[in-house]
Amino acid sequence: MHKFLKVYMGKIILTGDRPTGRLHLGHFVGSLGRRVELQNSGEFEKIFIMIADAQALTDNADNPEKVRQNIIEVALDYLSCGIDPTKSTIFIQSMVPELCELSFYYMNLVTVSRLQRNPTVKTEIQMRNFETSIPVGFFTYPISQAADITAFKATTVPVGEDQEPMIEQTREIVRKFNSVYGDTLVEPEILLPDNSACLRLPGTDGKAKMSKSLNNCIYLSDTAEDVRKRVMSMFTDPNHLRVEDPGKVEGNTVFTYLDAFCRPEHFAAYWPDYANLDEVKEHYRRGGLGDVKVKKFLNSILQEMLEPIRARRKEFEKDIPMVYDILKKGCDEARAVAAATLEDVRRSMRINYFEDKELIEEQARRFRGE
Secondary structure, X not given: OOOOOOOOOXXXXXEEEOOOOOOEHHHHHHHHHHXXXXXXXXXXXXXXXXXXXXXXXXXXXXXXXXXXXXXXXXXXXXXXXXXXXXXXEEEEHHHOOHHHHHHHHHHOOOOHHHHHHOHHHHHHHHHOOOOOOOOHHHHOHHHHHHHHHHHOOOOEEEXXXXXXXXXXXXXXXXXXXXXXXXXXXXXXXXXXXXXXXXXXXXXXXXXXXXXOOOOOXXXXXXXXXXXXXXXXXXXXXXXXXXXXXXXXXXXXXHHHHHHHHOOOHHXXXXXXXOOOHHHHHHHHHHOOOOHHHHHHHHHHHHHHHHHXXXXXXXXXXXXXXXXXXXXXXHHHHHHHHHHHHHHHHHHHHOOOOOOOHHHHHXXXXXXXXX
């Protein structure tokens, strides 16, 4: 038995990110902060966290260096946020080739029309202007994601709400495979953020989603000054032109961020004029509260949260070979687990020809005329 191989029977998490840039607050509230909580909860037997470089190459094939350079950036963000490699397995997707083989088998269980109906795929295609020339790898990435999830027999996948169609497609593939070949794969459950404001954090410009390509992100590794500049330039209520004007909270990016990050103790620390966020909202709605004061309060909250993350990152940056060693060990463990699942899949599909002694004996009898 491989030294890393273990049969996991309890609750298992599989999650991850594409290494196309540093991680930002959208990643943190969408899943990364929750991963740390789940990791430390003791509720899960195993947590696998994947740096999805193969998936990133589906729309960056002409710029592999971008993906290559950002693997270490994502790893540093994970570690600085509190992902503990003694509790969670961090690995690089392309270093587990068993995932490609699983994807290939799953492709036979999904139709082109079903992929075309996937809302997440449709949205991503539009964002990247792929309508007329979709790379096949990008088009089929829901199948690849199903391979990633099922390879580790994940019971739970913590993601934002925009990924719900992807998880549902994985569940369909699992049900189809099990109905054709027998119970082999585990059907995962989605775990959404418990704070509704975190379901989809908007960009600083008010756009629906924080995105590297739109340059509307606050990165976890940004300097204190960069964070301050981003916050002070945030989109608010365009009709709130003067302090005395009534303001709108709904659709106001600053208040969406406050809903996501503000806690009661922040008022005593940074804005004792108010007891809670409801009082701030009420004052803003009736007029008399300027955007600058609200933004300064948000900046104080974000700086408090991000400063220890920045400090830990600087410590990890001092020993990059150690970080790569963490990734190498994680890849070895992940590959052993994925290989065991692939063995189960091949056995269920009856394509494990050399391990199937019954098949060999049956064929030998047939050719002997018995």
